[in-house]
Amino acid sequence: MAIDVEKILRPVDTPMPDFPPKFMTLSSGEQMVIRQVGREEIPDILPYVEPLIHVERDFYHIVAARVYAELLAYYTHRVQDEYVLIGQIDGELATIVNGRRVNADIGMSFHTMALRRGLRVGAHAFAAKMEYHMDILKQKEVLIVAESPIGFRRWMIEYNLEKRFEIPHELGGCPSWSLTRELFDRARDTLVVGRRPVPEALLAKAKAGILPPSDPPTPPADLLAATRSLYDSTATALIEQRKRLGGVK
Numbered sequence: 001m002a003i004d005v006e007k008i009l010r011p012v013d014t015p016m017p018d019f020p021p022k023f024m025t026l027s028s029g030e031q032m033v034i035r036q037v038g039r040e041e042i043p044d045i046l047p048y049v050e051p052l053i054h055v056e057r058d059f060y061h062i063v064a065a066r067v068y069a070e071l072l073a074y075y076t077h078r079v080q081d082e083y084v085l086i087g088q089i090d091g092e093l094a095t096i097v098n099g100r101r102v103n104a105d106i107g108m109s110f111h112t113m114a115l116r117r118g119l120r121v122g123a124h125a126f127a128a129k130m131e132y133h134m135d136i137l138k139q140k141e142v143l144i145v146a147e148s149p150i151g152f153r154r155w156m157i158e159y160n161l162e163k164r165f166e167i168p169h170e171l172g173g174c175p176s177w178s179l180t181r182e183l184f185d186r187a188r189d190t191l192v193v194g195r196r197p198v199p200e201a202l203l204a205k206a207k208a209g210i211l212p213p214s215d216p217p218t219p220p221a222d223l224l225a226a227t228r229s230l231y232d233s234t235a236t237a238l239i240e241q242r243k244r245l246g247g248v249k
């Protein structure tokens with residue numbers, strides 16, 4: 001008897017409303033569009049995440065490795081109820097956020113990644129993701145963890161998140177923090193920015209293609225900085241690591 005194994009492996013997604021795209025003006029004066037992407041656009045994003053797996057600074061490596069896996073899982077139908085939002089500046093990929101619907105009341109925040117630094121693009125994208133859980137999916141709380149000190153400052157401190165340490169987060173089983181509806185409503189006027197609808201030409205430019213990040217984080221050219229972050233004062237481990245990675249500079 002022939003069995004269609006793919007049918008068994010593939011979870012059936014719960015129908016979820018789309019995130020309505022929005023745009024905002026950044027401190028540089030540039031405009032960023034935040035929009036949801038479907039599975040068909042994932043192959044256009046993966047090549048810009050992969051190099052960040054080799055950037056130790058600010059924990060880009062672990063976040064990029066996990067984001068890569070989560071995007072691939074979404075693309076290949078190996079995750080339940082995931083969504084992905086991206087921020088684009090003039091078409092260029094500036095930020096990626098994703099998460100998952102756990103059930104009608106609870107959302108699971110996966111990751112936030114900034115590919116352009118210093119403009120709060122990650123903070124804006126995170127706020128959009130919370131908006132998706134609270135205003136669009138109408139959930140009661142979102143479970144969150146941070147993998148980096150910057151992430152901790154941006155989410156736990158800026159939103160004053162509540163501890164839910166009794167709940168292991170899906171990212172590595174770490175103790176969870178929670179954004180409740182009350183906390184989100186408190187942050188709404190200060191942290192959640194953006195306007196709708198996105199002007200037609202601006203949205204069309206974003207949808208026309210996901211362009212490469214113009215100034216993505218890279219591993220430090222300064223070997224000393226890199227060795228300090230690895231506690232490797234002779235740089236031996238770092239040099240060996242670079243050799244193993246081959247072409248990675």
Ligand SMILES: CC(C)(COP(=O)(O)OP(=O)(O)OC[C@H]1O[C@@H](n2cnc3c(N)ncnc32)[C@H](O)[C@@H]1OP(=O)(O)O)[C@@H](O)C(=O)NCCC(=O)NCCS
Nearest residue numbers: 063112113114117118119120121122123146147148150151
């Ligand atoms: C966490 C993250 C999404 C925040 O993105 P963001 O809001 O756009 O903020 P940035 O990363 O650009 O800047 C964060 C801080 O680092 C500083 N910074 C670090 N590198 C910088 C650079 N190259 N240029 C400018 N500022 C930089 C900024 O001044 C800023 O300081 P502030 O908090 O006082 O404003 C982003 O730092 C990131 O992708 N980090 C790696 C992955 C990660 O940790 N994700 C979160 C997992 S919980």
